[in-house]
Amino acid sequence: MARTAPPPRWRPWFTPVAVLLAVVEVALIALGPHLGFHRLLVWIPAVGGVGLAVTAFAATAGGATGPLRLFWRRVAVAMGAVLVGAVSQTVDVALIPFDGMPPLGSRTLLCYVVGTLLAIVAMLRLPGGGRTWRQLTTAVLDLAVVGVTAGVAASEYLGWAVDRFGGRASAWWLNLAMVAIGVAGVTVVVKIMSASRSPAARTALWWLAPIGIAGPMSVILMTLLLPWPHLNGSAAVLAFVGLFGVLAARAQQRVYAGHGAPSSRVAHPAVYRRGAVVPLVATGLTSLLVGTVYLRTGHLTTVQVAGTTLLLLLVVTRQAFALAENATLLETVAHQAMHDELTGLYSRRSFTTAVAGAEGPHTVALLDLKDFRSINDSLGPVAGDALLTEYAARVTRIAGERAVVARLGGDEFGLLLPGTPDETAVTVDRLMAAGDEPLCAAGHEVVVEVSIGLADGADLYRRAEIALREAGSHTDARVVRWDVSLQRQITQRATIAADLRRALTAGEFHMLYQPVVALPHGLMTGVEALIRWTRADGRVISPAAFVPVAEETGLIVELGEWIIDTVCAQAAEWRHRHGPDALDSVAVNVSARQLLDPGLPEMVAAALARHGLPAEQLTVEITETAVFGGGRALASVQALADLGVHIALDDFGTGHSSLGLLRTCPVDVIKVDKSFVDGLNGTPQQEAIAGAIADIADKMGLATVAEGVERPEQARRLFELGYRRAQGFLFARPMSAAAIDELLDPGIGIAA
Structure with a gap:
C-alpha cells in the first residue's frame, strides 16, 4: 500500500x-x-x-x-x-x-x-x-x-x-x-x-x-x-x-x-x-x-x-x-451589560444599582451554591451551566415578580426582596425547602445545597456579603442574618488578624503534644503537635479562633513554617536524648492553604535537614477536603511523600469521597474521626462502619488511629474491631514537651 x-x-x-x-x-x-x-x-x-x-x-x-x-x-x-x-x-x-x-x-x-x-x-x-x-x-x-x-x-x-x-x-x-x-x-x-x-x-x-x-x-x-x-x-x-x-x-x-x-x-x-x-x-x-x-x-x-x-x-x-x-446594537449592548448572558437574570451591576435605589423595607439575600465546583468538575461544564440555568429559574419562580433576582457571578445569586424581615423570611424558607428537590442538569438529577446571607436595614449589600461568608464557613448554619453580634465576631476576627503577626514575632505561640498510644497496653508510640497562643497579658486564644483567621489572611504559611521547624527541632532532641526508637513519629497538622504553597515541600525538607531528623519520623496530617480537588494541593502531598514523610488523613470519613482518596492520595495513616468512636457500643450499624474502616485499612496496608477516645469501653471495643493505635483524653490531654520527656523514660506507659 x-x-x-x-x-x-x-x-x-x-x-x-x-x-x-x-x-x-x-x-x-x-x-x-x-x-x-x-x-x-x-x-x-x-x-x-x-x-x-x-x-x-x-x-x-x-x-x-x-x-x-x-x-x-x-x-x-x-x-x-x-x-x-x-x-x-x-x-x-x-x-x-x-x-x-x-x-x-x-x-x-x-x-x-x-x-x-x-x-x-x-x-x-x-x-x-x-x-x-x-x-x-x-x-x-x-x-x-x-x-x-x-x-x-x-x-x-x-x-x-x-x-x-x-x-x-x-x-x-x-x-x-x-x-x-x-x-x-x-x-x-x-x-x-x-x-x-x-x-x-x-x-x-x-x-x-x-x-x-x-x-x-x-x-x-x-x-x-x-x-x-x-x-x-x-x-x-x-x-x-x-x-x-x-x-x-x-x-x-x-x-x-x-x-x-x-x-x-x-x-x-x-x-x-x-x-x-x-x-x-x-x-x-x-x-x-x-x-x-x-x-x-x-x-x-x-x-x-x-x-x-x-x-x-x-x-x-x-x-x-x-x-x-447601530441603535439595535446599542440596545443589545446595554441589555448585555445589565443582564447575565447565561441565565438572563440581572447582572451584579444592575443588582447593586437596584439595592442602592431601594426605598422602604427591603431584604437582600445572597445565595451561594455549595459544592458547585465539584459538580461542575464531575459532570462537566455543560451540566454545570444547565444547573445554574435551572436554579436561576427556580429562584425567580419562588422570589416572585416584585423581587429583583440577579446572578452575581459564578455560582452566587442575589435577591432584593421587598417587605419586612418577617415577610421576606417566608421566601427564604421556601428557598431552603426547595433545596431538597433535585434539579435536572443536562440529563442528571442534582440536589444542591445553598448558603444564604441575609441583611435588612442600611448598608444591605455589604452586610449580606458578611452574612454569606459566615454561612459558608459553617457546615451547621446554612442561613445567616446579619446582626450586631455578627459584626462583633467580624471585629474580633479583624483584631486577631492584626495581632497574629505581632504574636509570632513576640514568641507568644508554643507547642503542646498529645500522645498517641498502642492498644491495649497504652504505651506511647507517637505524639501529635498542637499549637497554642497565650498573649502577653495571659489571655489564651483558642486555636478555633485564630487558625481560621490565619488561613484567611495567609499568615498560616509563615506560622506553619515556624510550627514545622519547632516540631522538627523538638523531635530531633527527643531522638538524641531517648534514642531513635523512642517515638515512631511526631505528627503535625498542615492546612489546605499551606498545601497550596509550592514552597512547602522544600521548606519541610530544609527543616528536616537542619535538625537532622529522618523524614520517616515526621507525619504530616491533612484533611480530606484539602486534597479533594487535586491540583496543587495533591502535588504538594505527593512531593512530601517522596521525601519519605508519612502522610496521615485526619478526620477520616467526614470529608469528600474518602475511599477514592485512599487510591489517589499517598496515605500511610488513617485517623478515624471522633464521631465514629462516639458511636461505638451503640447501634450495630455504627459499629459496622468503624469495623469496616479498620478492615479496609488493614487490607490496604494502612495504619489506623482512633481519635477522641474518652472511655475505657471505647478503647476495648476499638481493639476488638482491629484498631491498634488510639488518641484521646482517656490516655492523655495535650501536654508540654517536658511532660512528654518524662513519659519517654523506659517502662513508663499510659494506662488505658
Missing part, C-alpha cells in the same frame, strides 16, 4: 524570499530603461514569486482541516493555473518575435482566466456566517456600492483600452480577461464585507484582494513599457501577485500559531464597523475618477453620471440602515 506524502510545511523563509523577488522585479523595471539585458530576465522573479505563492497556499492547506483546508487548496489550484499562465507567457516572449506590444497568446489568457474563475469559486464557497436582517440588507447595499464603483472604473478602463488598442478581437479578449481578474479582486472585498464569521483569517483575505487589480495594471504597464521590449508589464505585476499571496498565507499561519485551532471558525466582531469604511472609500475613489475624467475631457459619459448618482443613493440608503443597526 503506497504511503501518502505528508502535506507541505510552512517555511519561515517564504516571506523574505517573496519580498526579495518583488524588490528584484522593481529594480529590473526601474533600471530597464537605462540598461539592456535579456528579455527573459524579468520573468525569473515573476514566475518564482507565483510559484512560491502556490507552495505557501499548499502549506497552509496542509495545516488546516475542514472548510479552511478546502479553501486554501482551491486557492492553491487557482494560483497554480496562474503559474501555468505565467510560464506560458514566458514561453511566448522567448519564442515569438514581436515589435511593440509583447505577445499574449490565447493559451496564456485561458490559463489566467481559469485561475481567476477558480479563485472566485473558492471565495464564494468560503463559509461566511449568519447575520441579522439589517446586517444582511447592509451587506447587500455594500455589494451594490462596490459593484457600481467597479462598473464605473471598468467602463473607464474599457474606454481607454479601445482608444489604445482599437477594436481588434484579440484586444477585446485581452481586456475582458483583465476585467475578469478585476472582478476576482472585487469578489474578495465583497466576501470580506459580507462575512461575519469565517474560517479564514480576515487579514489573509485582505492580502488577497489587491491581486484583483493585477490584470488591468499589467495592461497599463505594458503600454508604458512599449519602448523597451526587454521589459514587460505582466512580469512586473506577477512578482507582486506572488508576494501578496505569500503574505496572505503568512497571515493565516499566524492565526494557527495564536489559536492552535486552524479548523475553527474565526469570529469577526468588527466586521460591521470595518465594512462601513469600504463604501466611503468606494465613493471617494469614484469621485476622484469622475473628477479626473471631467478635468481631462470636459464632459462625462452617461455611464459615469448614472453610476455616480446611483452610488450616492446607495451610500445614503446604506448609512440609514447602518444607523438603525
Whole structure:
C-alpha cells in the first residue's frame, strides 16, 4: 500500500524570499530603461514569486482541516493555473518575435482566466456566517456600492483600452480577461464585507484582494513599457501577485500559531464597523475618477453620471440602515451589560444599582451554591451551566415578580426582596425547602445545597456579603442574618488578624503534644503537635479562633513554617536524648492553604535537614477536603511523600469521597474521626462502619488511629474491631514537651 506524502510545511523563509523577488522585479523595471539585458530576465522573479505563492497556499492547506483546508487548496489550484499562465507567457516572449506590444497568446489568457474563475469559486464557497436582517440588507447595499464603483472604473478602463488598442478581437479578449481578474479582486472585498464569521483569517483575505487589480495594471504597464521590449508589464505585476499571496498565507499561519485551532471558525466582531469604511472609500475613489475624467475631457459619459448618482443613493440608503443597526446594537449592548448572558437574570451591576435605589423595607439575600465546583468538575461544564440555568429559574419562580433576582457571578445569586424581615423570611424558607428537590442538569438529577446571607436595614449589600461568608464557613448554619453580634465576631476576627503577626514575632505561640498510644497496653508510640497562643497579658486564644483567621489572611504559611521547624527541632532532641526508637513519629497538622504553597515541600525538607531528623519520623496530617480537588494541593502531598514523610488523613470519613482518596492520595495513616468512636457500643450499624474502616485499612496496608477516645469501653471495643493505635483524653490531654520527656523514660506507659 503506497504511503501518502505528508502535506507541505510552512517555511519561515517564504516571506523574505517573496519580498526579495518583488524588490528584484522593481529594480529590473526601474533600471530597464537605462540598461539592456535579456528579455527573459524579468520573468525569473515573476514566475518564482507565483510559484512560491502556490507552495505557501499548499502549506497552509496542509495545516488546516475542514472548510479552511478546502479553501486554501482551491486557492492553491487557482494560483497554480496562474503559474501555468505565467510560464506560458514566458514561453511566448522567448519564442515569438514581436515589435511593440509583447505577445499574449490565447493559451496564456485561458490559463489566467481559469485561475481567476477558480479563485472566485473558492471565495464564494468560503463559509461566511449568519447575520441579522439589517446586517444582511447592509451587506447587500455594500455589494451594490462596490459593484457600481467597479462598473464605473471598468467602463473607464474599457474606454481607454479601445482608444489604445482599437477594436481588434484579440484586444477585446485581452481586456475582458483583465476585467475578469478585476472582478476576482472585487469578489474578495465583497466576501470580506459580507462575512461575519469565517474560517479564514480576515487579514489573509485582505492580502488577497489587491491581486484583483493585477490584470488591468499589467495592461497599463505594458503600454508604458512599449519602448523597451526587454521589459514587460505582466512580469512586473506577477512578482507582486506572488508576494501578496505569500503574505496572505503568512497571515493565516499566524492565526494557527495564536489559536492552535486552524479548523475553527474565526469570529469577526468588527466586521460591521470595518465594512462601513469600504463604501466611503468606494465613493471617494469614484469621485476622484469622475473628477479626473471631467478635468481631462470636459464632459462625462452617461455611464459615469448614472453610476455616480446611483452610488450616492446607495451610500445614503446604506448609512440609514447602518444607523438603525447601530441603535439595535446599542440596545443589545446595554441589555448585555445589565443582564447575565447565561441565565438572563440581572447582572451584579444592575443588582447593586437596584439595592442602592431601594426605598422602604427591603431584604437582600445572597445565595451561594455549595459544592458547585465539584459538580461542575464531575459532570462537566455543560451540566454545570444547565444547573445554574435551572436554579436561576427556580429562584425567580419562588422570589416572585416584585423581587429583583440577579446572578452575581459564578455560582452566587442575589435577591432584593421587598417587605419586612418577617415577610421576606417566608421566601427564604421556601428557598431552603426547595433545596431538597433535585434539579435536572443536562440529563442528571442534582440536589444542591445553598448558603444564604441575609441583611435588612442600611448598608444591605455589604452586610449580606458578611452574612454569606459566615454561612459558608459553617457546615451547621446554612442561613445567616446579619446582626450586631455578627459584626462583633467580624471585629474580633479583624483584631486577631492584626495581632497574629505581632504574636509570632513576640514568641507568644508554643507547642503542646498529645500522645498517641498502642492498644491495649497504652504505651506511647507517637505524639501529635498542637499549637497554642497565650498573649502577653495571659489571655489564651483558642486555636478555633485564630487558625481560621490565619488561613484567611495567609499568615498560616509563615506560622506553619515556624510550627514545622519547632516540631522538627523538638523531635530531633527527643531522638538524641531517648534514642531513635523512642517515638515512631511526631505528627503535625498542615492546612489546605499551606498545601497550596509550592514552597512547602522544600521548606519541610530544609527543616528536616537542619535538625537532622529522618523524614520517616515526621507525619504530616491533612484533611480530606484539602486534597479533594487535586491540583496543587495533591502535588504538594505527593512531593512530601517522596521525601519519605508519612502522610496521615485526619478526620477520616467526614470529608469528600474518602475511599477514592485512599487510591489517589499517598496515605500511610488513617485517623478515624471522633464521631465514629462516639458511636461505638451503640447501634450495630455504627459499629459496622468503624469495623469496616479498620478492615479496609488493614487490607490496604494502612495504619489506623482512633481519635477522641474518652472511655475505657471505647478503647476495648476499638481493639476488638482491629484498631491498634488510639488518641484521646482517656490516655492523655495535650501536654508540654517536658511532660512528654518524662513519659519517654523506659517502662513508663499510659494506662488505658
